[in-house]
Amino acid sequence: MSWALVFEQLLNGLQYGVMLFLMAAGLTLVFGIMNLVNLAHGSLYMVGAYLAAAATQWTGNYLLGVALGLAGTLVVGMAVEVTALRTLYERDHLDQVLATFGLILFFNELIAIVWGRAPLYSSLPPWLQGHIKLFAGSTYPVYRAAVIVVGLLVAALLWYVVTRTRLGMLIRAGASNRTMVGALGVNIKLLYTVVFGCGAALAGLAGLMAGPIYAVQPGMGELILIQVFVVIVIGGIGSIRGALVGAIIVGVVDTLGRAFLKPLLGTMIPPTAAEAAGPALASMLIYLLMAVVLAVKPAGLFANR
Amino acid sequence: MRARLILWGIAALLLIALPPLATALGQPYYVDLARRILILAIAAISLNLILGYGGLVSFGHAAYLGIGAYAVGILGFYGIANGWIHLLVAIGASALVAAAIGAVSIRASGIYFIMITLAFTQMLYYLGISLDVYGGDDGMRLKSKSQFAGLVDLRDPVAFYYVALGVMLLFVFLTYRIVNSRFGMALRAAKSNEARSRAIGFPPYPYRLAAFIIAGAMCGVAGALYANHTGYITPGLMAWHQSGEMMFMVILGGMASTAGPVLGTFALLLVEEVLKGWTEHWQVILGPLLVLSVVFFRRGLAGIFFKPDA
Amino acid sequence: MLEVKGLCKSFGALRASDGIDFHVAEGETHALIGPNGAGKTTFINQLAGTLRPDAGTIRFAGEDITRLPAPRRARKGLARSFQITSVYPGFTALENVALAVQARSGHSFRFWRDARRDPALTGPARQVLEEVGLEERMHVLAGNLAHGEQRSLEVAMALATRPRLLLLDEPMAGMGADESQRMIGLLSSLKRRQTIVLVEHDMDAVFRLADRIAVLVYGRVIASDSPEKIKMNEEVRRAYLGEGA
Numbered sequence: 008m009s010w011a012l013v014f015e016q017l018l019n020g021l022q023y024g025v026m027l028f029l030m031a032a033g034l035t036l037v038f039g040i041m042n043l044v045n046l047a048h049g050s051l052y053m054v055g056a057y058l059a060a061a062a063t064q065w066t067g068n069y070l071l072g073v074a075l076g077l078a079g080t081l082v083v084g085m086a087v088e089v090t091a092l093r094t095l096y097e098r099d100h101l102d103q104v105l106a107t108f109g110l111i112l113f114f115n116e117l118i119a120i121v122w123g124r125a126p127l128y129s130s131l132p133p134w135l136q137g138h139i140k141l142f143a144g145s146t147y148p149v150y151r152a153a154v155i156v157v158g159l160l161v162a163a164l165l166w167y168v169v170t171r172t173r174l175g176m177l178i179r180a181g182a183s184n185r186t187m188v189g190a191l192g193v194n195i196k197l198l199y200t201v202v203f204g205c206g207a208a209l210a211g212l213a214g215l216m217a218g219p220i221y222a223v224q225p226g227m228g229e230l231i232l233i234q235v236f237v238v239i240v241i242g243g244i245g246s247i248r249g250a251l252v253g254a255i256i257v258g259v260v261d262t263l264g265r266a267f268l269k270p271l272l273g274t275m276i277p278p279t280a281a282e283a284a285g286p287a288l289a290s291m292l293i294y295l296l297m298a299v300v301l302a303v304k305p306a307g308l309f310a311n312r
Numbered sequence: 313m314r315a316r317l318i319l320w321g322i323a324a325l326l327l328i329a330l331p332p333l334a335t336a337l338g339q340p341y342y343v344d345l346a347r348r349i350l351i352l353a354i355a356a357i358s359l360n361l362i363l364g365y366g367g368l369v370s371f372g373h374a375a376y377l378g379i380g381a382y383a384v385g386i387l388g389f390y391g392i393a394n395g396w397i398h399l400l401v402a403i404g405a406s407a408l409v410a411a412a413i414g415a416v417s418i419r420a421s422g423i424y425f426i427m428i429t430l431a432f433t434q435m436l437y438y439l440g441i442s443l444d445v446y447g448g449d450d451g452m453r454l455k456s457k458s459q460f461a462g463l464v465d466l467r468d469p470v471a472f473y474y475v476a477l478g479v480m481l482l483f484v485f486l487t488y489r490i491v492n493s494r495f496g497m498a499l500r501a502a503k504s505n506e507a508r509s510r511a512i513g514f515p516p517y518p519y520r521l522a523a524f525i526i527a528g529a530m531c532g533v534a535g536a537l538y539a540n541h542t543g544y545i546t547p548g549l550m551a552w553h554q555s556g557e558m559m560f561m562v563i564l565g566g567m568a569s570t571a572g573p574v575l576g577t578f579a580l581l582l583v584e585e586v587l588k589g590w591t592e593h594w595q596v597i598l599g600p601l602l603v604l605s606v607v608f609f610r611r612g613l614a615g616i617f618f619k620p621d622a
Numbered sequence: 623m624l625e626v627k628g629l630c631k632s633f634g635a636l637r638a639s640d641g642i643d644f645h646v647a648e649g650e651t652h653a654l655i656g657p658n659g660a661g662k663t664t665f666i667n668q669l670a671g672t673l674r675p676d677a678g679t680i681r682f683a684g685e686d687i688t689r690l691p692a693p694r695r696a697r698k699g700l701a702r703s704f705q706i707t708s709v710y711p712g713f714t715a716l717e718n719v720a721l722a723v724q725a726r727s728g729h730s731f732r733f734w735r736d737a738r739r740d741p742a743l744t745g746p747a748r749q750v751l752e753e754v755g756l757e758e759r760m761h762v763l764a765g766n767l768a769h770g771e772q773r774s775l776e777v778a779m780a781l782a783t784r785p786r787l788l789l790l791d792e793p794m795a796g797m798g799a800d801e802s803q804r805m806i807g808l809l810s811s812l813k814r815r816q817t818i819v820l821v822e823h824d825m826d827a828v829f830r831l832a833d834r835i836a837v838l839v840y841g842r843v844i845a846s847d848s849p850e851k852i853k854m855n856e857e858v859r860r861a862y863l864g865e866g867a
Contacts, residue, residue, distance in 0.1 A: 113596055
């Protein structure tokens with residue numbers, strides 16, 4: 008177990024964390040402003056991955072594929088908001104959970120009808136392949152490094168928008184007092200659709216970035232969504248900062264756990280037991296972490312509401 | 313009250329008459345189908361206690377279905393086939409896990425609770441996948457059905473059917489007594505108006521936790537029966553799809569009513585059967601149907617017949 | 623019976639309670655008045671336990687309850703009614719009050735016996751409903767009761783817990799003239815057996831019922847005295863009564 012390996016896994020954790028952040032930011036924005044629990048957020052992630060992969064194949068150009076995928080997800084998101092979600096803003100969380108659950112079934116099956124259930128292959132352009140050199144002779148995949156960079160840039164952009172622009176002010180004001188913002192002449196319906204669209208775009212971005220690394224198949228959204236829930240519970244709902252911190256923590260803990268828990272256990276207990284317990288414990292790690300955080304800080308680390 | 317009893321009586325009679333009818337018509341498959349529905353109705357009844365009456369939106373109730381099933385499977389794996397032990401372990405394990413999860417989750421407010429229960433169940437799902445000795449992702453075959461020596465042979469499909477029916481009716485009755493007892497009233501009051509409950513001296517937490525544990529244990533029984541029914545136990549039983557489906561069984565039928573979960577389970581699973589017959593992509597139809605049912609159909613099926621309990 | 627010292631509560635920059643001292647002797651009816659926004663409900667919430675004060679102490683019957691959560695205070699005999707009606711709308715009036723009776727009757731971990739037909743609960747509940755004048759309506763769903771009846775139900779639920787101290791937060795809020803008179807009548811009869819803290823805007827009621835009146839303005843008690851003295855207090859007139867009592 009070399010330091011280079013640990014460092015590489017740390018970077019992987021950061022990369023996964025960044026993707027979790029994109030998802031969590033979208034989800035927490037929508038919940039914070041519109042008080043909407045949206046389980047279909049994972050479906051938008053999946054839509055992003057599929058649309059980008061399909062567009063790249065169709066146009067032959069990676070960047071064009073990415074742009075189309077993002078735009079497509081944005082459109083799908085806003086369409087869903089206008090048709091299905093508007094009626095849910097007034098309803099309680101249970102109804103929102105159930106309705107968006109129905110949306111998940113719909114999207115998963117729709118994707119399966121169009122593209123089948125087998126994992127889809129996402130190709131990378133030559134300039135994103137290969138490795139870059141890091142210190143001490145270790146290397147890291149270019150693509151994953153790009154994901155980290157893009158993710159952090161988006162985080163900075165989000166922070167800027169929410170804290171420094173008029174839109175961000177409206178967003179934060181909408182979060183605390185809907186009717187007041189409406190009374191000020193701001194078109195609440197439009198604001199909601201825009202916010203939801205942004206959330207959808209963030210999910211779509213995470214999805215298309217995930218394509219080349221993880222399997223692109225129906226149901227991929229839900230697997231990451233549940234981890235996004237863990238991020239939000241740990242970070243505190245309604246807080247972008249909490250989403251970032253929570254996402255990095257979850258990403259790093261999960262990745263390091265999967266990589267090192269089994270060998271680590273192997274030094275303490277007989278290898279056959281570690282063989283079974285290692286992966287089992289590693290997959291449970293972030294949930295146990297969530298339980299610990301809950302016991303100590305029931306509202307999350309950076310709770311806003 | 314009389315009307316309800318009469319309707320229940322009719323329903324029970326119909327269900328009792330189903331196996332001989334099905335055999336007479338040469339369609340034993342329906343006994344199988346009805347049995348599966350009855351077992352899942354038991355799970356829905358347990359969820360109704362905490363969701364319908366308690367107001368706890370638990371998105372992880374399928375965990376106990378899985379625990380009950382794995383209890384039977386794992387005991388059978390090690391050669392223990394005694395049905396009473398199966399039941400005891402299924403109930404005990406479910407209650408313990410429910411206590412652990414509930415203790416941490418119930419203090420959390422609405423939206424957190426939903427996410428947390430989902431997350432913990434997913435954790436158990438991953439645990440199930442990673443335990444290769446019990447089949448891991450592929451699951452395990454049940455070595456032998458639970459044996460209740462001398463009492464009933466679960467290998468007889470019709471006898472098993474009547475066991476499922478009996479347990480379901482028993483749980484309906486038990487739920488009825490629980491929700492109208494002092495405990496049930498305290499639980500329902502906490503759902504109706506938590507601030508008011510605190511003001512008169514009811515802390516919601518202990519009652520909710522107790523209800524959560526009871527519901528988990530009841531669902532464990534359903535899980536044990538389910539393992540016997542399918543003969544195969546996979547972690548997929550605990551997948552969040554299953555939890556979502558269970559919630560729909562409760563909601564569709566009408567929350568906070570004793571008939572609701574039974575009606576809802578029958579309705580949902582029969583609709584699924586019909587849709588499955590049409591196309592392998594039945595979920596693309598079911599999804600929007602579910603969305604529409606939430607948007608338009610607030611009171612559920614039982615709300616058509618009865619005024620819901622508070 | 624109730625001793626509050628230096629109670630402070632701030633919401634950001636707003637000082638809702640600014641060092642409040644408040645004493646209620648056993649058997650007395652102590653009113654609390656003040657303009658809207660003075661912090662009366664915040665004060666009641668801190669007494670009842672739904673809000674934690676930033677500083678200060680609350681002693682009830684000699685015991686420090688400052689850190690005690692609301693359900694525990696209720697069990698010690700501190701009952702409250704809410705300014706905005708807060709009953710169980712899906713349950714009947716009888717069931718509402720029976721729940722309050724149940725709350726004071728030990729733990730509720732009984733799973734079998736039907737609580738709706740338990741005379742140990744329904745008996746005392748009926749009595750309380752008679753006292754507040756709702757016995758004709760006891761099988762009506764609380765959500766379907768008229769506003770004035772709901773306010774009476776609020777008081778009934780507080781009474782049903784057999785409290786040592788009643789905190790009544792604007793029991794007559796939104797009531798018409800007739801209903802108000804009935805409520806005043808009820809409260810007069812309660813005066814003899816209960817210690818009451820009464821927050822009210824209805825000056826008629828306040829002056830008829832109160833033994834002592836405290837005036838709260840911007841989170842501070844500017845005067846605390848007998849009704850006659852309060853009527854003549856210059857500061858009070860300026861701050862509050864002058865606005866039309």
